[in-house]
Amino acid sequence: MAVDIRDVARRSGVSVATVSRALNARPGVSAETRDRVVGIARELGYLPNLQARSLVRRRSDTVGLIWDTSYSSAGLRVPFLQDLLIGLKLALADTGYHLMLVSPRAAAADLHAFEHVASQHSLDGVVLMGVDEHLPAVKALISSGLPVIGLDLPVRGIRASYVSTDNRAGAAAAVRHLASLGHRRIATIAGPPDQLPAIDRLEGYRETMAGLELAVPDGYVVHGDYFLDSGRAAMRALLALDERPTAVFVAGDSMAIGACRTVLEAGLDVPGDISIVGYDDEELAAVVRPALTTIRQDYLAMGAATVELLTDLITARHAGGPVDESATLPRLIRAVLIARESSGPAPTAG
Amino acid sequence: MAVDIRDVARRSGVSVATVSRALNARPGVSAETRDRVVGIARELGYLPNLQARSLVRRRSDTVGLIWDTSYSSAGLRVPFLQDLLIGLKLALADTGYHLMLVSPRAAAADLHAFEHVASQHSLDGVVLMGVDEHLPAVKALISSGLPVIGLDLPVRGIRASYVSTDNRAGAAAAVRHLASLGHRRIATIAGPPDQLPAIDRLEGYRETMAGLELAVPDGYVVHGDYFLDSGRAAMRALLALDERPTAVFVAGDSMAIGACRTVLEAGLDVPGDISIVGYDDEELAAVVRPALTTIRQDYLAMGAATVELLTDLITARHAGGPVDESATLPRLIRAVLIARESSGPAPTAG
DNA sequence: TTGTATGCGTTATCAC
DNA sequence: GTGATAACGCATACAA
Numbered sequence: 001m002a003v004d005i006r007d008v009a010r011r012s013g014v015s016v017a018t019v020s021r022a023l024n025a026r027p028g029v030s031a032e033t034r035d036r037v038v039g040i041a042r043e044l045g046y047l048p049n050l051q052a053r054s055l056v057r058r059r060s061d062t063v064g065l066i067w068d069t070s071y072s073s074a075g076l077r078v079p080f081l082q083d084l085l086i087g088l089k090l091a092l093a094d095t096g097y098h099l100m101l102v103s104p105r106a107a108a109a110d111l112h113a114f115e116h117v118a119s120q121h122s123l124d125g126v127v128l129m130g131v132d133e134h135l136p137a138v139k140a141l142i143s144s145g146l147p148v149i150g151l152d153l154p155v156r157g158i159r160a161s162y163v164s165t166d167n168r169a170g171a172a173a174a175v176r177h178l179a180s181l182g183h184r185r186i187a188t189i190a191g192p193p194d195q196l197p198a199i200d201r202l203e204g205y206r207e208t209m210a211g212l213e214l215a216v217p218d219g220y221v222v223h224g225d226y227f228l229d230s231g232r233a234a235m236r237a238l239l240a241l242d243e244r245p246t247a248v249f250v251a252g253d254s255m256a257i258g259a260c261r262t263v264l265e266a267g268l269d270v271p272g273d274i275s276i277v278g279y280d281d282e283e284l285a286a287v288v289r290p291a292l293t294t295i296r297q298d299y300l301a302m303g304a305a306t307v308e309l310l311t312d313l314i315t316a317r318h319a320g321g322p323v324d325e326s327a328t329l330p331r332l333i334r335a336v337l338i339a340r341e342s343s344g345p346a347p348t349a350g
Numbered sequence: 351m352a353v354d355i356r357d358v359a360r361r362s363g364v365s366v367a368t369v370s371r372a373l374n375a376r377p378g379v380s381a382e383t384r385d386r387v388v389g390i391a392r393e394l395g396y397l398p399n400l401q402a403r404s405l406v407r408r409r410s411d412t413v414g415l416i417w418d419t420s421y422s423s424a425g426l427r428v429p430f431l432q433d434l435l436i437g438l439k440l441a442l443a444d445t446g447y448h449l450m451l452v453s454p455r456a457a458a459a460d461l462h463a464f465e466h467v468a469s470q471h472s473l474d475g476v477v478l479m480g481v482d483e484h485l486p487a488v489k490a491l492i493s494s495g496l497p498v499i500g501l502d503l504p505v506r507g508i509r510a511s512y513v514s515t516d517n518r519a520g521a522a523a524a525v526r527h528l529a530s531l532g533h534r535r536i537a538t539i540a541g542p543p544d545q546l547p548a549i550d551r552l553e554g555y556r557e558t559m560a561g562l563e564l565a566v567p568d569g570y571v572v573h574g575d576y577f578l579d580s581g582r583a584a585m586r587a588l589l590a591l592d593e594r595p596t597a598v599f600v601a602g603d604s605m606a607i608g609a610c611r612t613v614l615e616a617g618l619d620v621p622g623d624i625s626i627v628g629y630d631d632e633e634l635a636a637v638v639r640p641a642l643t644t645i646r647q648d649y650l651a652m653g654a655a656t657v658e659l660l661t662d663l664i665t666a667r668h669a670g671g672p673v674d675e676s677a678t679l680p681r682l683i684r685a686v687l688i689a690r691e692s693s694g695p696a697p698t699a700g
Numbered sequence: 701t702t703g704t705a706t707g708c709g710t711t712a713t714c715a716c
Numbered sequence: 717g718t719g720a721t722a723a724c725g726c727a728t729a730c731a732a
Contacts, residue, residue, distance in 0.1 A: 002469060004725060015703045020727055045462075050470045051401045051410070052725035056708045058400070065451075072436045072650075079633065082432035086422045093453035098471075100450050101415075103443035112395075119352060120400045121448075216712060227639070257637065283427055284634035287578065287607060300422075354709060365719045370711060380717060402709035406724045 002082045003044045012037045013043065023048070049250040059318065060122040062098040063310060066114060067129040069103075079282060080297065081130045082149050087303025088127060095307055097124070104131060114141040125310045128153050147313035149306050154196070154330070159313050163305045163329040167197050170295040170335035171204025171249065174277040177293070177337050178247040179212050182346035183275060187220040187245035189255055201251045201279065217243060224255045231258025239266055247275040247347050251283040256292055260342060271344030281338055290341035297335050353394045362387045363392065373398070409668065410472040412448040413660060416464060417479045419453075429632055430647065431480045434501050437653025438477060445657055447474070454481065464491040475660045478503050497663035499656050504546045504680070509663050511678040513655045517547050520645040520685035521599065523553030524627040527643070527687055528597040529562050532696035533625060537570040537595035539584040539605055551601045551629065567593060574605045581608025589616055595694050597625040603632040606642055610692060621694030631688055640691035647685050655681040 008023075009016040014033060021029045022037035023046075029037075054060040065088070071078070092099050102117045110116070114137050118126055125147035131138060133153050142148050142157035152161035178186050188205045191198025202221070209216050218240050224230030231250060235258070238245055250256035256278030263274050270276055270290055278285060281296035310326045358373075359366040364383060371379045372387035373396075379387075399565045404410040415438070421428070442449055460466070464487045468476055475497035481488060481505050492498050492507035500512035523537075528536050538555045541548025552571065559566050569591050574580030581600060585608070588595055600606035606628030611626050620626055620640055628635060631646035663679045 005727095006725085017704080017728075018702060021702090024727080026727090028701065033701085047466055047470050049405070049472070049725050052708085053473055054708095055399070055401045055405060055710090055725080056727050058708075061579070062450075068616065069436045069439055072433075072440065079427075079429060079432070082435075083422075083427070085432075085435075086419045089419055089451060089453055090422065098452070100412075100449070101439060102446060103439055116397055120397050121511060122399070122401055190661045254637070257717080261639075283429065283632070284637050287604070287634055291612075324718080355711095366710085366711085367720080368718060371718090374711085376711095378717060383717080399709050402724085403711075404724095405726095406711045407711085408724075680705085 002229075003046050004051075005046070005048070008037065008041045008044060008046050037159055046212065054122055058122065059124050061096060061100075062100050062121065062123055063092070063125045063127060063314075064100045064102050064118060064121065064123040065127045065129060066102050066104055066131060068131045068270060071130075080280065081136045081152075083297075084129060084302060085300040086222060087299035087301070088129075088151065089303070090300065090308040091303040095311060096305045097307075097311070104137075111136050111140050113137050115144045115146070118144075118146055124314045125149070127151055127306060127310065128155060140185060145317075147310055148315060149310045149313075151302065151306050151318070153219070156328065156330070159317065159323055159328070161309055161313075161330055163302050163309065163331045163333065165197075165297045165335050166300070166332035167200035167335070168204035168207070169332070170279065170297075171201040171251075172208040173335065173337045174249045174279070174295055175205055175208040175212070177339070178275055178343065179214065179245075179248065181275065182209065183247035184214055184346070185243060185245045186214060186247045187222070187238050187241075189231060189238075189248060189250040189259060190221060190223050191251045193223055198251060206251055215310055217241075220245065224250075224252070226252040226255060228254045228258040231255030232262045235259035237260040239263070239268075247277070247343070249277050251279050253278040253280045253285045253292060253294055256294070257284070257288055260288070260290070260292070270342050273347060275343040275346070277337075277343055285338075286340065293340045293343040294338055295335045296338050298333055307334055351569060352399075353396050355396070355398070355652050357476060358387065358391045358394060358396050360373075362390050370487050382516040403495075404472050404700055408472065409474050410448075411446060412450050412473055413442070413475045413477060413664075414450045414452050414468060414471065414473040415477045415479060416452050416454055416481060418481045419588065423478075428480065430649070431502075433647075433649040434479060434652060435647040435670070437503065437651075438470040438479075438656055439653070440650065441653040441657040445661060447657075447661070448636075454487075461486050461490050462539045465494045465496070465573060468494075468496055474664045475499070477501055477656060477660065478505060497660055497667060499660045499663075501652065501656050502547070506678065506680070509678070511565060511659055511663075511674055511680055513652050513681045513683065514530065514547070515647040515652070515685045516682035517550035517685075518554035518557070519682070520629065523685065523687045524599045524645055525555055525562070525631070527689070528599065528625055528627060529558075529564065531597075531625065533597035534564055535593060536564060536597045536695070537572070537586075537588050537591075539581060539598060539600040539609060540571060540573050541576055541601045543573055548601055549672045555599055557651040567591075570595060574602070576602040576605060578604045578608035581605030581688060585609035585612040589618075597627075597693070599627050599629075601629050603628040603630045603635045603642060603644055606644070606692070607634070607638055609637070610640070610642070620692055623697055625693040625696070627687075627693055635688075636690065643690045643693040644688050645685045645686050651683045655683060 022034040129151040142160045148160040181194045190202040222234040278292045278294035281294045285292040285294045359369045372384040479501040492510045498510040540552040572584040628642045628644035631644045635642040635644045
């Protein structure tokens with residue numbers, strides 16, 4: 001049926017070993033025969049069988065993606081993860097690695113579920129996304145020594161690291177943007193105080209405010225839960241303040257939209273009276289009115305960093321060499337500010 | 351390193367052939383030895399190597415997903431496709447098939463690009479998503495005889511079919527909803543006239559209007575390109591009509607939002623003066639003001655139908671039997687109307 | 701530089 | 717019911 005390496009060998013008048021060497025650009029074959037073999041292989045439409053290849057090479061040139069999407073059955077959407085998937089896919093396409101999606105159904109029950117799928121498919125490495133990093137199966141996978149990268153998921157290990165966004169720097173960019181527009185009374189609507197990204201964004205806000213020698217009066221830090229309504233409530237609290245802020249950095253787009261609405265309903269203007277900067281650049285950020293200035297996580301860059309880290313780990317492992325320290329250092333990707341309509345010059349003193 | 355079938359055989363005191371038979375529940379092995387072998391295999395933590403397995407069985411229990419995401423580099427997002435992916439993934443997880451993501455980089459150039467990857471990975475079947483169905487490589491893939499299912503992509507062939515939403519019925523639901531609110535002058539903003547979903551939605555509109563004995567005057571059908579701005583332009587055309595519609599069925603949420611804005615900017619009210627129904631129930635449909643009444647596609651059901659169709663095709667092919675007619679019949683999944691704020695009673699005659 | 705032979709871990713085809 | 721053994725398609729150690 002399909003043409004195999006023996007067919008190419010016969011037609012070329014050489015042995016299969018020579019064909020293999022020629023096609024894989026291995027040394028020890030004359031340029032002349034190499035060219036001839038390559039030509040005949042192309043002519044015959046020869047395609048090496050990947051299963052056979054990985055069986056003998058003991059590697060599959062395939063990385064697995066472990067991504068728990070069960071939340072989706074409940075109607076939830078996490079668009080950011082899906083953006084990350086695309087970033088990963090695009091970056092991987094340039095490297096020759098294939099991507100296998102594994103569905104972690106039994107992960108909760110079976111401690112070795114992840115190791116098992118990895119071993120059965122001879123996966124060269126694994127990317128973790130949207131799973132609980134405290135899962136025993138995750139820890140077991142990491143201590144198995146297989147190269148593992150957490151995508152927006154803080155895991156560390158002998159051959160494990162992670163890629164995430166620099167939430168501190170993102171918050172700093174937002175605050176600096178507002179300050180550069182002349183704002184001095186800048187408040188923040190933060191996320192839940194027990195989540196790492198929320199904590200980092202809040203710290204980034206505080207640090208930058210301090211660096212700019214701007215005061216953070218009582219009441220300038222309000223917490224929400226990332227949902228729209230909590231943004232409304234938070235903004236109401238901010239509007240009730242004696243020294244009302246002229247700008248607000250909001251740690252999530254939905255909350256920012258809620259905050260916007262509350263400002264407008266109060267008869268004030270955005271950005272005329274109050275400037276607002278969101279976070280995440282969700283799809284709707286560009287659509288609402290006024291369009292939201294926000295911080296975008298660069299998922300293409302995150303995908304690229306993930307692939308880079310993972311392939312480094314993989315090649316180092318195959319080379320049998322020691323794990324390079326720098327290869328297991330987490331990579332924080334800079335978030336970029338997308339300036340739209342919801343931020344503008346500070347109102348002239350009045 | 352890892353325990354293989356020979357280890358199990360040795361420990362069981364039987365041959366590898368017997369082990370294989372026992373573990374795969376093949377006939378010709380006594381219940382007694384079967385149980386013993388299974389027990390020892392479990393005890394040893396034996397995991398069959400899937401590459402070796404698929405090498406000899408000539409099937410991989412893996413389906414490929416061909417999904418072109420290159421548009422994403424341009425900053426575009428198609429959230430619906432990502433919902434579909436999750437639906438597919440969840441449905442597939444229950445069947446034991448694995449999912450391999452293939453990135454069609456050379457598809458445009460190489461006529462046989464898709465066949466090649468399928469053959470190299472011994473894929474049992476392929477799901478197509480977000481690629482141009484007119485691509486020569488797609489046609490070539492289908493005529494290769496491999497089981498292929500288009501997800502929201504109208505392909506047909508000897509072992510090819512597709513799953514889509516019932517766009518006709520969705521449009522009908524929208525029109526009937528508006529009619530039930532008392533509207534009689536119902537216009538539509540359709541999609542590009544050369545895309546099947548757009549065509550079906552338009553036909554569903556026409557049929558239902560005819561069935562309700564409602565007139566579709568000249569100018570009541572305007573085409574857009576699914577982007578927001580085209581919805582604005584289309585609505586401007588509609589507003590300029592002598593007999594202005596009191597309701598508009600818009601074939602996409604973004605266009606519907608654009609249409610809403612244009613109505614509001616013209617000093618008219620939604621839904622007071624003009625009711626609007628969108629299509630897709632994108633995330634932002636629930637967030638914009640007024641919240642959009644729209645048609646939601648059931649992506650979990652679509653994923654399930656895709657898997658069902660594909661596995662039927664695959665098992666039929668492996669059985670060597672003829673292709674069941676019904677297995678290549680497209681499956682249309684019913685869409686549901688989500689009533690929100692953008693649709694209301696028709697204005698009383700004036 | 702090239703060819704021969706062996707092994708990768710299974711399943712399947714024969715014998716027995 | 718069970719056991720040798722030959723594929724499956726490829727890469728590579730060793731010989732030549």
